[in-house]
Amino acid sequence: MNLPLKSRLLNDPDTQELIQCLPQIQTQLCQSQQDAVFLRKFFRGRDIQVIMKLYRRLCLVTAQRLRPVTKSSVALAANTYCVLRHYREQAEAEELLNLLSKPHMQALLYSHDNIALKEYEPDISSLAGTPDKEEETIKLVQLVKSNEPLGITLQLNDVTGGIEIARILHGGAAHRSGLINVGDEVKEINGITFHGKDPKDMTQILSELQGAVSMKLGTRTRLAKDQRSSSTKVRALFDYNPFDDQMIPCPHAGLSFQKGDILYIVSQEDPLWWQAKKAGETRAGLIPARLLQERREILKNAENVEEESNRRGARSISPCRISPKSVRSRRVRKMMYHAVLNSDFDLGEIPTYEDVELLPPNSKTKRPLVLIGAPKVGRNELKRRLMVSYPGHFEDVVPFTSRPKKPTELDGVEYHFITRDEMESALVAHRFIEHGEFKGNLYGTRKDSILSVINSGKVCVLTPNSQALRFLRTAEIKPYVIFIKSPPFQQIQRTRQRHNAVFVFEGNARPFMSSDFDDIVQTSIKLEQKYCHLFDSVIINENLTKAASELITIAKLAETKSHWVPVSWV
Numbered sequence: 001m002n003l004p005l006k007s008r009l010l011n012d013p014d015t016q017e018l019i020q021c022l023p024q025i026q027t028q029l030c031q032s033q034q035d036a037v038f039l040r041k042f043f044r045g046r047d048i049q050v051i052m053k054l055y056r057r058l059c060l061v062t063a064q065r066l067r068p069v070t071k072s073s074v075a076l077a078a079n080t081y082c083v084l085r086h087y088r089e090q091a092e093a094e095e096l097l098n099l100l101s102k103p104h105m106q107a108l109l110y111s112h113d114n115i116a117l118k119e120y121e122p123d124i125s126s127l128a129g130t131p132d133k134e135e136e137t138i139k140l141v142q143l144v145k146s147n148e149p150l151g152i153t154l155q156l157n158d159v160t161g162g163i164e165i166a167r168i169l170h171g172g173a174a175h176r177s178g179l180i181n182v183g184d185e186v187k188e189i190n191g192i193t194f195h196g197k198d199p200k201d202m203t204q205i206l207s208e209l210q211g212a213v214s215m216k217l218g219t220r221t222r223l224a225k226d227q228r229s230s231s232t233k234v235r236a237l238f239d240y241n242p243f244d245d246q247m248i249p250c251p252h253a254g255l256s257f258q259k260g261d262i263l264y265i266v267s268q269e270d271p272l273w274w275q276a277k278k279a280g281e282t283r284a285g286l287i288p289a290r291l292l293q294e295r296r297e298i299l300k301n302a303e304n305v306e307e308e309s310n311r312r313g314a315r316s317i318s319p320c321r322i323s324p325k326s327v328r329s330r331r332v333r334k335m336m337y338h339a340v341l342n343s344d345f346d347l348g349e350i351p352t353y354e355d356v357e358l359l360p361p362n363s364k365t366k367r368p369l370v371l372i373g374a375p376k377v378g379r380n381e382l383k384r385r386l387m388v389s390y391p392g393h394f395e396d397v398v399p400f401t402s403r404p405k406k407p408t409e410l411d412g413v414e415y416h417f418i419t420r421d422e423m424e425s426a427l428v429a430h431r432f433i434e435h436g437e438f439k440g441n442l443y444g445t446r447k448d449s450i451l452s453v454i455n456s457g458k459v460c461v462l463t464p465n466s467q468a469l470r471f472l473r474t475a476e477i478k479p480y481v482i483f484i485k486s487p488p489f490q491q492i493q494r495t496r497q498r499h500n501a502v503f504v505f506e507g508n509a510r511p512f513m514s515s516d517f518d519d520i521v522q523t524s525i526k527l528e529q530k531y532c533h534l535f536d537s538v539i540i541n542e543n544l545t546k547a548a549s550e551l552i553t554i555a556k557l558a559e560t561k562s563h564w565v566p567v568s569w570v
């Protein structure tokens with residue numbers, strides 16, 4: 001049976017074949033005349049004829065298409081390069097290495113991969129309907145990577161399984177290119193597929209890439225989040241090495257620093273990982289944000305407190321140790337608390353970052369010098385030497401006491417003599433930066449005594465216990481803190497014995513013993529561990545003359561140069 005079809009469609013061999021089969025189908029399948037009419041109409045319909053034509057075209061394209069041998073010749077060449085480097089002594093290998101390193105060759109391979117990666121199938125979507133407006137676009141970015149990292153970190157998108165750009169580090173190669181955005185999905189880099197892989201593995205691969213880096217990125221229509229910039233400067237209160245950090249998204253993107261380093265925070269976009277750089281550096285790196293570091297420190301402190309309490313159980317230490325009157329000074333020495341184990345201060349502090357600013361020198365009000373150190377390390381000896389170096393320039397403060405005045409003493413010279421009641425009410429009003437009790441009498445240093453030296457235009461020199469730092473480090477006082485550090489055991493023993501140094505306790509002087517040196521060294525180590533983030537300078541008190549001259553130099557610098565201080569002091 002012949003069906004009247006338009007000649008245009010009759011020329012289509014597939015349609016013709018189908019129509020020729022119709023009588024057979026009709027005989028075998030159609031039970032009723034009505035069904036046969038329906039089938040005839042269906043096959044004569046325009047839609048089925050277009051579909052058949054399309055199908056034939058697709059079959060032709062598939063059969064004729066030239067397929068590339070590889071879609072990742074750049075990666076192949078890179079691998080070959082790495083292998084061949086070990087055979088440089090062979091002329092052929094050297095020649096091939098030369099060839100592969102030529103920019104033209106690399107560009108050729110890169111173009112090859114680009115073409116190979118494009119699927120030149122017929123655009124079915126244009127036949128089927130309008131394309132999806134939400135569909136991502138692919139961009140190809142080429143960067144040249146030297147020894148510096150690309151400056152990106154990766155993260156897994158749990159929904160799509162893709163690996164996305166989590167951060168772009170300020171000043172890094174990716175940032176400078178201006179072509180990469182946070183949220184872009186990394187499809188491929190140098191022919192290596194990223195989708196579905198572990199971001200850590202891919203980060204490692206990224207760090208090993210050298211030379212031209214070809215990135216195929218999927219980018220959505222949504223705008224990448226702006227990287228919030230920040231002009232905060234902080235002093236690091238802890239040491240940090242990204243390669244020791246299990247949590248950092250990419251150790252190569254991290255910035256290592258040491259306690260006391262000043263860091264410029266360039267982005268706080270991520271609540272857990274900030275981007276920071278050091279002074280004079282252009283490239284930023286990742287550092288743990290304050291929030292993250294605080295959490296870590298709280299955990300660490302909890303462990304330390306437990307260890308400490310176990311240790312203390314074994315050897316009990318008096319929390320209040322009072323040192324006696326010095327044979328050299330007419331004033332009672334005021335080491336009233338054990339300097340290491342008063343936990344009030346320690347528990348209140350979580351050393352992460354301190355916001356800082358540069359404080360310029362002020363010729364009218366000079367910053368007090370605060371010498372911190374282990375008992376008997378030599379702070380008062382150094383203070384004395386400093387004060388005689390420029391008579392009238394430095395001044396120490398006169399402490400208060402509830403002890404009755406002796407006939408040989410003058411009020412306001414050795415001490416300010418006040419009653420116990422007056423002393424106690426001043427203590428309640430927090431007027432003392434440190435205080436203690438010795439043989440039933442109260443002794444202490446008042447804050448207003450320090451302020452009056454500062455306001456007199458002189459440089460106040462203090463040797464308080466380390467806990468007093470908490471009350472001294474205020475915008476009002478702005479102390480410059482110098483740690484007088486003990487040298488190791490053998491050196492402290494040698495220098496003190498050579499100098500016939502005396503250990504003064506409860507008014508009695510005796511030579512130093514081995515255990516005294518051991519105490520000084522150990523306490524010094526503990527003090528440094530606990531408070532080094534508060535020190536502006538450190539002097540090792542080994543050779544007395546040298547240490548004193550260092551102190552004089554530091555005192556001059558403290559007075560004449562700008563220094564980083566807590567931002568609230570400026």
Ligand SMILES: Nc1ncnc2c1ncn2[C@@H]1O[C@H](COP(=O)(O)OP(=O)(O)OP(=O)(O)O)[C@@H](O)[C@H]1O
Binds near residue numbers: 376499547
């Ligand atoms: N570098 C040094 N070399 C030799 N002897 C030193 C040195 N430094 C200090 N001394 C001596 O050590 C002794 C203790 O020093 P000093 O009294 O200054 O200690 P301190 O830290 O002020 O003690 P305290 O904490 O009791 O106030 C003194 O006899 C002092 O002369």
